[in-house]
Amino acid sequence: MANLVDQMSAAESAKDVYRLEQRMLREMKENITDQCVQCVKCTAGCPAMKLLELHPHEIMALFNLGFTEELLRSEVIWTCLTCFKCKERCPQKVAPVDVILLLRSIAVARGTPPPAGFASVLQALMDRGIIQEPVEVMLKSVKTGKKRFSDRSGCSLPAASRPKDLEKFKEAFTNALVQAMSEEGT
Amino acid sequence: MKYALYLGCAITTEAYSYEMSARETLSRLGVEFVDFEGASCCGVTIRSINPFAFLYLSARNIALGEATGLDIMTFCTGCRMTLLEAKHVLDHNEKMKERVNAVLASEGLEYRGTSQVKHILELLHDIIGLEKIRSSLVRTFPGLKVVPHYGCHAIRPSGIGPQDDPEDPQKLDDLIRLLGAEAPYYPQKLDCCGAPLLLKNDNAAFTLSGQKVKSIQDYGFNAIVTICPSCQKMLDTQDICGRTIGATLNVPTLYYTQLLGLAMGTDPDRLGLGMNISPVKRIIEWGKTTAPA
Numbered sequence A: 001m002a003n004l005v006d007q008m009s010a011a012e013s014a015k016d017v018y019r020l021e022q023r024m025l026r027e028m029k030e031n032i033t034d035q036c037v038q039c040v041k042c043t044a045g046c047p048a049m050k051l052l053e054l055h056p057h058e059i060m061a062l063f064n065l066g067f068t069e070e071l072l073r074s075e076v077i078w079t080c081l082t083c084f085k086c087k088e089r090c091p092q093k094v095a096p097v098d099v100i101l102l103l104r105s106i107a108v109a110r111g112t113p114p115p116a117g118f119a120s121v122l123q124a125l126m127d128r129g130i131i132q133e134p135v136e137v138m139l140k141s142v143k144t145g146k147k148r149f150s151d152r153s154g155c156s157l158p159a160a161s162r163p164k165d166l167e168k169f170k171e172a173f174t175n176a177l178v179q180a181m182s183e184e185g186t
Numbered sequence B: 001m002k003y004a005l006y007l008g009c010a011i012t013t014e015a016y017s018y019e020m021s022a023r024e025t026l027s028r029l030g031v032e033f034v035d036f037e038g039a040s041c042c043g044v045t046i047r048s049i050n051p052f053a054f055l056y057l058s059a060r061n062i063a064l065g066e067a068t069g070l071d072i073m074t075f076c077t078g079c080r081m082t083l084l085e086a087k088h089v090l091d092h093n094e095k096m097k098e099r100v101n102a103v104l105a106s107e108g109l110e111y112r113g114t115s116q117v118k119h120i121l122e123l124l125h126d127i128i129g130l131e132k133i134r135s136s137l138v139r140t141f142p143g144l145k146v147v148p149h150y151g152c153h154a155i156r157p158s159g160i161g162p163q164d165d166p167e168d169p170q171k172l173d174d175l176i177r178l179l180g181a182e183a184p185y186y187p188q189k190l191d192c193c194g195a196p197l198l199l200k201n202d203n204a205a206f207t208l209s210g211q212k213v214k215s216i217q218d219y220g221f222n223a224i225v226t227i228c229p230s231c232q233k234m235l236d237t238q239d240i241c242g243r244t245i246g247a248t249l250n251v252p253t254l255y256y257t258q259l260l261g262l263a264m265g266t267d268p269d270r271l272g273l274g275m276n277i278s279p280v281k282r283i284i285e286w287g288k289t290t291a292p293a
């Protein structure tokens, strides 16, 4: 897996990535996060607050104070559920979730491996374009109680749609992955 | 009513009962689907680690759907949000569209932005409409208390496409009441199923789903309906989330299309109801086996 993350971070010279990062972070700060008034409404509704101690308002404060490096290294940015409640509810139209997601992508672009689950999903997409091969499921008849394992066709479903030319897909997907941190950013 | 059907990963590879029940019920309501070839993941899971690759994956699937000349229909809320977000970016940022199209070109694809992206909740509630659905029903569920689980990505973020109220959604509530069941309010209505945490901390993920099901069970409600394969999996596998929070959970949990199919009189096996893990038999038999006094 390391090779995929490496590929993404090796796309641009370290200096270019650094310059781009700084620009993205500055824009995020100037355009959005400066408006945060620390009302804590975001944290009050955050589903990861109690369980995982994710406090979006604190992330905003730290971000605005310039603790970017600390945030990039912290585990807590990976606990966000992307429920978008904080974005919806913020009275200042600030979106902690957007900052959290930007921090994640910068961390990965620098070569920090994402949590194992993310890495294996990325590898699976690279290998086949979809997350897993269609599995056989236990099909229990409600009427007769009979059990059998069944694939899609056993469920009277058409064959799974998936990339036709996997090599071409892989080439394009790799191309997209390495472009992530190039000039225009997202 | 004809759509290009984009199923995404979870439904294509695992959540067959959602697809079975959706195809079954929607075809009875006059909806036709074109199953286009070549689809890939929508990109939802890599959205936060590689924003450009996420845009590329979503655009790729939209481009394939667009080639049919039809609007695109999704059943998964994750796919819905992801495709709509990508569409929003690409339709408002010409430069980004060019960059994405440069990558798509190697597979002979082009994102044009000519098709709308829709989700089954909008299809049922706003496009087909309550009246038409009502006329297809042969059975109702009087007294059945069914709580809706919308799923975060069915209703947020706002501003990317047509959707329900992000803070007080009502469309699934309406669709439940349409079947003669009750749709009581519960304070945990907007709580997340926990699925996105599976990639980082599955114990925390199942704690969130377990807590949600537990509160619904404690209120004494009879069933949960979902409109997303990930939410359904989190809330239906109550052996796992129950164990995680140290509780015995048994609240029947089913896709809205499964409940709708039952109300249409469809054979439960054609709705994949034998695949649900929670005790849905109670719902299948609701009102049918009134024991003599």
Ligand code: SF4
Pocket (backbone or CB within 6 Å): A035, A036, A037, A038, A039, A040, A041, A042, A043, A056, A057, A060, A089, A090, A091, A092, A093, A094, A095, A096
């Ligand atoms: S809700 Fe908005 S303004 Fe209030 S603390 Fe959170 S980010 Fe800041």
Ligand code: SF4
Pocket (backbone or CB within 6 Å): A042, A045, A046, A047, A048, A054, A056, A079, A080, A081, A082, A083, A084, A085, A086, A087, A096, A097, A100
């Ligand atoms: S999007 Fe993330 S930070 Fe915001 S409320 Fe949801 S879990 Fe918390």
